[in-house]
Amino acid sequence: MIIGGEAALPERVARWRAAVGPEVLLLNTYGPTEATVVATVATLSGGTGDAPTSEDVPIGCPLPGVCAVVLDSRGQLAAPGTEGELYLLGGGLARGYLGRPERDAARFIPLEALPGSPRAYRTGDRVRLRGDGQLVFAGRVDDEFKISGHRIDPAEVETTLLGHPGVREAAVVGQVLAGGSRRLCAHVVAAEPVPLAAELRRFLLEVLPAPMVPSAFVFTERLPRTSTGKLDRAALRHVQPAGESAPVTTAATELERVVLNVWEQVLGVSGVSAQDDFFELGGQSLQSIQVANRLGVALGREVPVATVFRYPTAAALAQALERGGETGSDSGGLTPAMLADAVLPEELVPWQVDKGQGRDAPPRQVLLTGATGFVGAYLLEQLLRQTDVRVVCPVRARDEAHAMERIRAALKAWRLPDTGLAERVLALPADLSQPWLGLGPACFHGLAAECDAVYHNAAVVSVVREYGSLRAVNVQGTRELLRLAAAVRPKPLHYVSTLAVAPPSNLAPEVPEDFVPSHAGLRDGYQQSKWIAERLVQQAAERGLPVTVYRLGRVVGAPGSGTINPQDLVWRILLAGIPAGALPQLDVSEAWTPVDYVARALVRLSLVPRPGAVFNLTPAPEVRLGELFRQVRDYGYPTELLPVPDWCARVAASTDGAAHKATLAFFELRAGSSEPTFGLGPTRCERLTQALAGTGISCPPADRQLLFRYLDSCVEQGLLPAP
Incomplete structure (x- = not known):
């Protein structure tokens, strides 16, 4: 069985091996038409080839009569394990492109890194040379695009887009606009019902970093193809969204506009509305802290992180800020909408x-x-x-x-x-x-x-x-x-x-x-x-x-x-309080x-x-947090037990206080509540x-011995200083 034409996923190769076994030889081949179709081959199953790892499936080694060279961005031989562009040499190379001498000059070239070598074909493919001498395909050179210093592979964005049920086909290209600004534009052939651009943007932000999310979407009935049936990316780079000028940020009040502007700065998105959810747009705890800090500067007063957590839409957050940003708990229980x-x-x-x-x-x-x-x-x-x-x-x-x-x-x-x-x-x-x-x-x-x-x-x-x-x-x-x-x-x-x-x-x-x-x-x-x-x-x-x-x-x-879970609330309290020399008085028990x-x-x-x-x-038996915190002192950390408000103030004023704002927000949200925090x-x-x-x-x-084992692990991992 011979496969080729696109990157082979390691999980699918593993499923083949599990289902078929070693009886059938499975070969993974690579090679452009300019090098007579197949240039390298890897044995994935049924032979002596290495089993693919979770990170890659090799495209193998050159066939007899083929020479493969990997060059870095400076035109020098790339070191093993690093990525570079693949060049092919040998008698199988084409003579050139019919009637296109300028393209011949760009693709069929002598290699300065190998003086005296015959001409080579520049494939435009990024590869990596493994320690065992096999090549691994890593993407296309000419499809990469840089935005704000981030190197982006549009194919990765396309693959994610295709995971949305409303997307039938997708192509993502980089565009340089008038004035030199750069952006990604996604061209989408939609299924029914047609998704909104904002919905696709939120979908992508769940998986990809903000710079990789296209700022423009074009919905079309079909994607342009070249005469050979391949996607015509050159044509797509010149297609602009119909009637587009700039993404519109919709806000009803001036304060909502302030909030949305801060969101755009922190999340790297545009075109959001006052009803969009900050967390659905990709916001995390760190971004919540940044939003609170920037809003505080914009408004000239402190904005608690807890307020950002409690009101995840710009409209609700703006209203809360107008009222003074109160963060106390409500009366609790379920609303009619929740019961529905x-x-x-x-x-x-x-x-x-x-x-x-x-x-x-x-x-x-x-x-x-x-x-x-x-x-x-x-x-x-x-x-x-x-x-x-x-x-x-x-x-x-x-x-x-x-x-x-x-x-x-x-x-x-x-x-x-x-x-x-x-x-x-x-x-x-x-x-x-x-x-x-x-x-x-x-x-x-x-x-x-x-x-x-x-x-x-x-x-x-x-x-x-x-x-x-x-x-x-x-x-x-x-x-x-x-x-x-x-x-x-x-x-x-x-x-x-x-x-x-x-x-x-x-x-x-x-x-x-x-x-x-x-x-x-x-x-x-x-x-x-x-x-x-x-x-x-x-x-x-x-x-x-x-x-x-x-x-x-x-x-x-x-x-x-x-090993501990550093996202657990109690451990977040310990990791914040031990360096500050204080832990909160929490007279509660829990399992x-x-x-x-x-x-x-x-x-x-x-x-x-x-x-x-x-x-x-x-x-x-349940663990009493007060006793647990006293055992921390027995381990060797000089910590004092403080009332919760005093402890929050101590941590906020500590050297690492900014890093623990999300933890402190938990207590801010419950300030003034008559209900116990735990219990x-x-x-x-x-x-x-x-x-x-x-x-x-x-x-x-969960006894003293187990707590000490956890603290030992925290010291070993660098989460806490040695006592």
Whole structure:
């Protein structure tokens, strides 16, 4: 089997090798017509060639009679491992282009780096020479475009655009406008319904850095082609959007215009409106801090970061700033609009099947969301360890290779093995915030037919963002996954939830292993979105879908590695407070559960059907944060315990105070609230304990020894100074 013509994805090669084995020789070839079609070849399977890695699939070594030379931007021989342009030499080169001497002079040239060598063909392709002597294709030289110092490969933007269900074809080119300004322009052949340019821009910002997102979009019925059928990029570079002058920023008030101007500076976007969501446009914690700082300069007064988090649209933020930027909590609970989101659509009913059909057969393929996250990486590792299933992982990425790269990076970050990853895991570019998970109806229903179970672990976790900016992934994504689980044939859905949905101790005496009604303690966006998602799962269970819920407490690092999750709130408090010499007085208790225990227990529980069950995965004694913070002093850090307002002031005034503004925003948002920041009643775990009896899976206590192991790891990684 001989392949060529476009870059081969390593995951697809791995699937070929797993399905076909070594019996069939798989060759990857490369070569332009000017060098008589094929110039290099790599053996990918069935021979002595190296198996492709996660990073690349080689195009191999030159065929007999062909010489390949890689030159850097200065025309010198490129060092092994670095990228350069590929030149081909040998008797197979064409004599030239008929009647085009100027093109001959540009493409068929002598090499100054190799004096006395025959003429060479300049391919225009970027390659890298591996240590084993094989070449790896890295893209086109002439398609690259620089904007604000960023080197951009339009093909990467095109691949991401094609992941949107509303895009049938796409071509992205760089344009130099009058006055010398530069931009990317995307030419799109749309499917029905035609997406808005703003929608495509938001879609791209979820995956790509802001400089790589086109500032102009042209919708067309077809893309221009050359006489040989290739995309005519030269023609596209001269096409301007119809009636375009400059992107219009729509704002109703002067203050809204100030906010939108700051957004454009920080996010690198244009054409946004006062109703766009800052976080949907790609805003992150760091950008929120930058927005607060720049607004403070523009308005001549301090703008709390918490205000930016609480009001994610320019209209709402402008109104809050007009009122003085108050950030205190509201009365809590769910609004009528949120309660409407908590109603499962009537048409979402599992298809009826014969009683017991397929129930006893072990799953062959499952879907796992959130595999690139902290808990998700461990869940993936345990699915590969405890079962023989093939795992499909939807990942926010530009293509399959990038999706697999993100999964592999997550496993590496948490020191987990990647054994069997290429053979048993399919990384699928997807977007949980979009209809059909961003996959389109055909792929969506294909997964519904092929997968035997769904593990829904993905969620946006933020204790400072409001409900509206979490709704798309946490609520709508859950609804779409319930739709997938119910389609074609009903299949188990294992939903990873949180103890944060339970009422606080002043509203309920304990946390049951059961669904909980809505309550006034649902105060922040994360609690609200997760409770609503859990309510959707509950309704699906009532309609006959075999669902199981697993509630997690504070998930901490695996004791064996000692690795912590630096995005966890308690660790953000510790990482901010220890260098400042102070920790907050928080007289509360909470459940701490090591992540490896969570993953082992959840996967084991999922292998036995328990439709409608709720498990609280927190069997260990609770941790008192006040005692934990005192143990930090025993470790050797001279820290004093301060009231929360004083602690916030101490951290803000410290050397690294600016880096911890997002952490301080959590407390700012709760300033003046009568509700406790933390605190639940005792958590019931009888169902969990009974189900795991005899499995050998037990939860280690979060004690002084474990805390010291975590602190040792923080020092080793440079997250904290040595005590």
